[in-house]
Amino acid sequence: MSDKPDESEKTEEASSKKLEEAHKKGDVAKSQEVSAWFGMIGIALIIALLAGPMASQLAQPLSTFLAEPHAYDMDGGNILRIVQRLGVMVFLALALPLLLLMVMAVIGNLVQHKPVFSAENMKPKFSKISPLAGLKRIFGPIGLMNFVKGLAKLTIVSVIAFLVIWPERDMLGSLMRVELAMIPLIMQQLALKLVIGIIAVLTIIAALDFAFQKAQWAKKQRMTQKEVKDEYKQMEGDPALKGKLRQIRAERGRKRMMAQVPDATVIVTNPTHYSVALKYEEGMAAPICVAKGVDLVAFRIREVAREHNIPLVENVPLARALHATVEVDDEVPPEHYKAVAQVIGYVMKLKGKLRR
Known part of the structure; x- marks a missing residue:
């Protein structure tokens, strides 16, 4: 045949x-x-x-x-x-x-x-x-x-x-x-x-x-x-191509994430290894994670935050927990409401004092 x-x-x-x-x-x-x-x-x-x-x-x-x-x-x-x-x-x-x-x-x-x-x-x-x-x-x-x-x-x-x-x-x-x-x-x-x-x-x-x-x-x-x-299998099975695609996707996601840092309300830090950027506005059901990262990415998040006068709050256990459990663009899970509420309340009071 x-x-x-x-x-x-x-x-x-x-x-x-x-x-x-x-x-x-x-x-x-x-x-x-x-x-x-x-x-x-x-x-x-x-x-x-x-x-x-x-x-x-x-x-x-x-x-x-x-x-x-x-x-x-x-x-x-x-x-x-x-x-x-x-x-x-x-x-x-x-x-x-x-x-x-x-x-x-x-x-x-x-x-x-x-x-x-x-x-x-x-x-x-x-x-x-x-x-x-x-x-x-x-x-x-x-x-x-x-x-x-x-x-x-x-x-x-x-x-x-x-x-x-x-x-x-x-x-x-x-x-x-x-x-x-x-x-x-x-x-x-x-x-x-x-x-x-x-x-x-x-x-x-x-x-x-x-x-x-x-x-x-x-x-x-x-x-x-x-x-x-x-x-399709041949293209998907190519390690070099898959690696390149992953690299491109990661780079695009990182750029989009960093662009959201200026909108954050507070940055919860380790302070050296972890950084998690949270955003909260009146009317929101729960704070949202707009960016997170470790080491160099965490350092870059803190740099952008300082450039836009966003408060940095050092809380080692909360920073680690949020980084492990919350994905970018997701709401903070209920088990962290209390700790996050304390951080955001502290930031709101600090902003109020600065305005006065």
Whole structure:
């Protein structure tokens, strides 16, 4: 039996961890139609903006060569130099259009997914050279869909070409009577019409195909309930991760606790090892512990208390008892009411004297 889970068992959406792993392997949602759409946009820009300058750049040396071939020495060495010179001219004329097409190809990939740098697809795999696997790819559902899609695209492009060129048939037939300098401009306009028509239809095809590829990719990345549980166990079982999470939670809790110290009514201290900050206001059922700590945390609580003129009362047994039995944000338990009431009563009297 295969170790791969049945597709029907994949009922859970992919976790962010699995999506990140798929991206690292180069497994991303990608539509070839979107890339083709950007390629056609590049071709349209070349025809509209660069075709004229490119034709002019090539026309002058080629026309001279064709008009006066007798002026050139045709020995072996000279022919090589002529070919090299023409090759350089052609390269320079085509360099900018080729660069534009490369840029559009990159943009066509970037709009679909973030950059991918993976050697996973370069690794040798038996399935890539297996005839059986190749036949499954060709005659499988995806292969048949790609065949139908390619046939539909070819049909649509043919129809568009017919609709664009057929109305211009009389003009094309009279090109022999048109000035030679006007022919490139006429052909440029006709080619631009054809490309724009293809882009209009390809826009719809690309949008539908991208949505389809995205949905198929998301379906492929789904997880079984067992995979979800295993991943959760793996993450929770990592000691380093658990320790880091505990550290983060403790730090956040400590910061929130220290922020409540200025609201305390009194600090009950050991006075060296324990500090418990209590808050009591008229109408409260019982005092509340807003902060507590030992050693360095206790020292910091006392420092904040002194900065905000909060009374510190030394009571060793009460400080130890409160630290052991009361959690932060909880009320003081009834067994400590009497001792706490005496401390808070003392603080209230002290505040009254200071006001007088």
